[in-house]
Amino acid sequence: MSNLIMNWLAIAQKLLLGISILTIGFILANIAAHQISKLKTKNAKIWAHITRFTLLFLVTLIATQQIKLDSFILTPTAKNNQAIAQQQNSNLSWKNVLLGGGGYVTGIYLHPQQKDLVYIRTDIGGFYRWNPQNQTWIPITDRFPKSQSDYYGGESLALDPNNPNTVYIAAGKYLWSKPGSIFKSTNRGQTWQKLDIDLPMGGNEDKRWMGERLAVNPFNSQVILFGSRRDGLWRSNNSGETWNQVTSLPNNSRKGIGITGILFDKRVSNLVYAVSYGDGIYKSTDAGVTWRKIPESPQFPRRMAISSNGTLYVTSSKGPGVTKYAKNAWSNITPEKSQATFNAITVNPNNPNHILVSTGETDSTRLYGSWDGGKTWQRIKRTMNSTVPWWRRLMLKQPWISAIEFDPKVFGRAWLTDWYGIWRTENYQTNPVVWTNYQKGHEEIVTFALVSPPKGAPLLSAVADVDGFYHDNGLNAFPTREFGGQGPNFQDTYSIAYNEKNPLRVVRVGGNRWNNTFGGATSTDGGQSWQKFPTFPEKKMPLRVAVSATNPEVFLVTISDEKPLLTKDGGKTWSEISTLPKGAKGPWNWAQPLAADPIDGKTFYYYAGGKLYRSTDGGANFEIVNESLLRDRWHSLKTAPGIKGELWLSLDKDGLFRSTNAGKTFSKIPTVERAFLFALGKPPRGSKVPALYLYGKIAGKNEGIFRSLDRGRTWTSISDRSQPIGNNPNVMEASKQQFGLVFIGTNGRGIYYRNTQ
Numbered sequence: 001m002s003n004l005i006m007n008w009l010a011i012a013q014k015l016l017l018g019i020s021i022l023t024i025g026f027i028l029a030n031i032a033a034h035q036i037s038k039l040k041t042k043n044a045k046i047w048a049h050i051t052r053f054t055l056l057f058l059v060t061l062i063a064t065q066q067i068k069l070d071s072f073i074l075t076p077t078a079k080n081n082q083a084i085a086q087q088q089n090s091n092l093s094w095k096n097v098l099l100g101g102g103g104y105v106t107g108i109y110l111h112p113q114q115k116d117l118v119y120i121r122t123d124i125g126g127f128y129r130w131n132p133q134n135q136t137w138i139p140i141t142d143r144f145p146k147s148q149s150d151y152y153g154g155e156s157l158a159l160d161p162n163n164p165n166t167v168y169i170a171a172g173k174y175l176w177s178k179p180g181s182i183f184k185s186t187n188r189g190q191t192w193q194k195l196d197i198d199l200p201m202g203g204n205e206d207k208r209w210m211g212e213r214l215a216v217n218p219f220n221s222q223v224i225l226f227g228s229r230r231d232g233l234w235r236s237n238n239s240g241e242t243w244n245q246v247t248s249l250p251n252n253s254r255k256g257i258g259i260t261g262i263l264f265d266k267r268v269s270n271l272v273y274a275v276s277y278g279d280g281i282y283k284s285t286d287a288g289v290t291w292r293k294i295p296e297s298p299q300f301p302r303r304m305a306i307s308s309n310g311t312l313y314v315t316s317s318k319g320p321g322v323t324k325y326a327k328n329a330w331s332n333i334t335p336e337k338s339q340a341t342f343n344a345i346t347v348n349p350n351n352p353n354h355i356l357v358s359t360g361e362t363d364s365t366r367l368y369g370s371w372d373g374g375k376t377w378q379r380i381k382r383t384m385n386s387t388v389p390w391w392r393r394l395m396l397k398q399p400w401i402s403a404i405e406f407d408p409k410v411f412g413r414a415w416l417t418d419w420y421g422i423w424r425t426e427n428y429q430t431n432p433v434v435w436t437n438y439q440k441g442h443e444e445i446v447t448f449a450l451v452s453p454p455k456g457a458p459l460l461s462a463v464a465d466v467d468g469f470y471h472d473n474g475l476n477a478f479p480t481r482e483f484g485g486q487g488p489n490f491q492d493t494y495s496i497a498y499n500e501k502n503p504l505r506v507v508r509v510g511g512n513r514w515n516n517t518f519g520g521a522t523s524t525d526g527g528q529s530w531q532k533f534p535t536f537p538e539k540k541m542p543l544r545v546a547v548s549a550t551n552p553e554v555f556l557v558t559i560s561d562e563k564p565l566l567t568k569d570g571g572k573t574w575s576e577i578s579t580l581p582k583g584a585k586g587p588w589n590w591a592q593p594l595a596a597d598p599i600d601g602k603t604f605y606y607y608a609g610g611k612l613y614r615s616t617d618g619g620a621n622f623e624i625v626n627e628s629l630l631r632d633r634w635h636s637l638k639t640a641p642g643i644k645g646e647l648w649l650s651l652d653k654d655g656l657f658r659s660t661n662a663g664k665t666f667s668k669i670p671t672v673e674r675a676f677l678f679a680l681g682k683p684p685r686g687s688k689v690p691a692l693y694l695y696g697k698i699a700g701k702n703e704g705i706f707r708s709l710d711r712g713r714t715w716t717s718i719s720d721r722s723q724p725i726g727n728n729p730n731v732m733e734a735s736k737q738q739f740g741l742v743f744i745g746t747n748g749r750g751i752y753y754r755n756t757q
Contacts, residue, residue: 094723096443097459097743097751100388100478101421102466103444106208106402108417109157112266112349114164115409117188120422121154123204124748125444126727127169129189137422137441140189141171142749145726146676146703150178152727152748153203156214161266162221164188168240170214170226172201175256182214182226184240195240199228207257207277209343209360209402210302215262217287219269225288227259227274235288249291254278262288263304263312273312275301281314281325296330298323302343302360303403307352311373315357317341322357324374333374340366344404344416356380356414356428358401363394365401365418369428381432388421388439390469390481395420398435420466439478447745448590450733451496452681453503454641456526458737461751462493462508464587470527475753483508487530488521494587496527497547497555500598503736505552509542513587518542520557522570533571540565543586544594548618550601556619558594560586564606566619579622581608584633590730592636597662599644605663607637607649612663625663630654640680641690641736648692650675656694656712669712673697679742681734684709693718693734693742695725705744707756718742718756725752 104123111117118130119140126141144151153173160166165186172180180201183192202208217223224236226243232251234243253259253276261275270287273294281297281304284290298316305313312325320332321342334342335357343360353373359366367380384396400419407413412427416435421442423435449462459471467490469479483493490510499505504526511518519536523529536542541560548554553570556577561584564577584591597603604622606613612626632651640646645662656675657666674697680690692708694715704719728747735741740757 093720094725094744094752094754095475096441096749097461097471097475097753098440098478099443099445099461099463099469099750100391101437101439101442101444102463102750103421103442103446103748104209104400104402104419105417105422105442105444106154106203107157107211108403108405108415108422109159110405110407110409110415111159111164112161112408117164118415119157119159119167119189120417120442121157121169121203122442122444122748123208124153124173124446124727125442126152126749127154127157127171127189128442131441135438135440137438138189139441139443139749140185141169141192142723142726143192145724146729147726149726149728149747150174150180151183153180153201155180155201155203155208156212156226158212158214158216158224160216160221161218166221168214168216168224170201171203172199173204175200175202175205175229182240195236195243197226197234197240197243199226199234200230202229202256205229205256207260209400210260210275210277211403213258213260213262215264215272217270217272218264218266220287223287225262225272225274227262229256229258231258233259233262233274233288233291246288246291248289249274249276249282249284250279252276252279261301261304263306265306265310267306267308267310273304273306275304277301294325297325298330302341303345305345305347305355307347307373308349309352311347311352313345313347313355313357313374315342315345315360317361321359322374333370335366335368335370335377335379338366344401346404346406346414348406349408350406350411354406356404356406358398358404358416360402361400363397363399365398367398367401367404367433380428383432383434385434385436387437388478390466390479390485391420391437392485395466398423443750444748445750446747447731447751448493448587449495450731450743450745450751451498451506452733452735452737452741452743453498453506453526454682454736455503458735458741459733459743459751459753460496460506460527461745462496462510464492467491467510468493468496468508472528483521483527483530486528487523488519488532490519492587494542495544497545497596498526499547499552500549500596501601502552505547507545507547507552507555509545509557511541520545520571522552535572535574537565537574541586543583543589544592546594546596546604548601548604549596549598551618554601554618556594556596556604558583560584560589564594568618575620577619577622580606580613591634592638595637595639595647597644598639598642603645603662605637605639605647607635612647612649612659612666614663626659626666629657629666634676636678638678638680641682642688643690648678648680650678650696652676656696658711671699671712671715673699674703677729677732677744679732679734681742682736682739684739691734691739693732695729695732695744707742718754720754723752725749 107121109119116132128137150173151171155170158168179198182195213227226234233246233249257277265271282291302315321334340359344358348354355370368377404416446464451460462468467482491512493510506523509520521530542557544558558564602618604615610629610631613622614625615622634652636650647659649657656669656672659666677695679693697703706715727749731745733743
């Protein structure tokens, strides 16, 4: 308000000054003209008029320059409009809620010619490129839409060693899903060209931490090799335009694992090695046209590396952990004669005898270094410098290290990737070695549920593997801690719900898949701290929770493949709800069948098999109030904020439905052709109608993300073509605190948000 007053004072001041100049100028012009007209000359009157006109023109010009209406009124308005436009443009883009890693980074790649040109691949979060200017990772596969979500699985990546701008990726998540493919970029991942090869791939399948399956010949960049999981070796002679299967390398590898590694020798033209997992290592001297098996090669190799003097180093399981191949002979150089599985390995490009290696497939990873080609080893001590506040315990042990790479352009620097992110050291010769994690931009969390309560944190997130978060630092900074930082720690949190009367009373359910223990916790401060349920039935996996609108001690929990449970005393005692069917099987299920009425604390709703169940006695008993609904496994039932008895039900390809009589009848929203996800949020100012958001299909429009302020009669697109949020979006939530703020959780690319005001 003070800025507005100051602006108007400035405007008034300039107006008064301009008017004063005009007034004084008018008086002076008249005086001058009067004096000239008194002269006893023939043209005195004509000159008097000319003088008056000239002086008035000059004075008006001066006054206008002082007033400058177009400057102090129009220009600031234009600037304001420009600022608003810029704000609107920024709001058009979807951004990641900053979490800080959390998913498996299965490979790292440094270009041999270009300093700081680094890429990573992930198992379910796509591919990223390093931005050295602001120390962040740029996602380079976010343009894949939902229909191509399998391409977010990172099977392999290969750099063209002769051209820093060219990069190839093999993308596909699961062998049982749609075939994967290989893509080529000539601008470092800004755009991609799909190549003519479609094969089953498994970026999130077994042995995904090994590699690399994709390789470019350093002596001829047109020759590319790809080792598949099921269909053997493939070769291209024209930079990926066409491909042919190589039959000279027998497909004797373990089914579903296949050819896990391709490695060209940078010193000897056309020399290349291939790992046939379960069979051994093969060698080609004609760039992959013909192959022969190397006698006595390791049967189950993990990774390979070649030194600048031509020595081949291999990590393995079920045998010597580290071996080297030189002068046609194998030798066991395993550190400490360990029987562990070894995985990541790298050789210093500037010193052929300097090797780094790690144990693999373990939570207690060990790192070793050798400076004499593996004759002797030193166990590397580590100091962990975490830039993410909530990383602790296992995450600081660098579990399941996938890849280690020396930086070819920066002496002393090395990178490694593990189960949760990316680490770098600036001096691998110190003892201990200091490792710093670089996580900004790498968002690979799998979400189970999102809640934006009307009070407290802007967001509570329930996620896989790293529990969940109270976003105390907002959306653009890492959270301080996981839920488990102030209470019981779960591997997964599956659902969160709050009490409408007091939104700071929150309940969450989850557990640990690794040891089959489950339960939940309650919070009285909005999710900052948690208290474990006093009891919970053993071996039962809770999937969804709903809390009474008036009594935070009363909440219902759906159970995986069993009947739901009810507690009336905050988790001290539990009873089975016999009048409801068994719940869906979890945990990888994102249906939302359970909801609490936001006004009536004794009313709960449940959808299953085309039927709407309702309880009016606090959840103890349910009855069917509607059995004419369509059936869909992918469904979501939600209540309208602050409105008693208003229900919304999405049934994916069958559309979106609304009930205003507590579920007795539902009417279809005619404009919605597909409702994959939806959310209800705070109304705009002056309205009581909740903002409605949809990830789906509107009649006459392409599939995308939309907002409606009139209960679905009309829609506005809030999509961004450059970020379709295509990596299996699984949950949608809208803020109850701020109109226009909406969230989408994914299956491997974290949480997106956008302010649509």
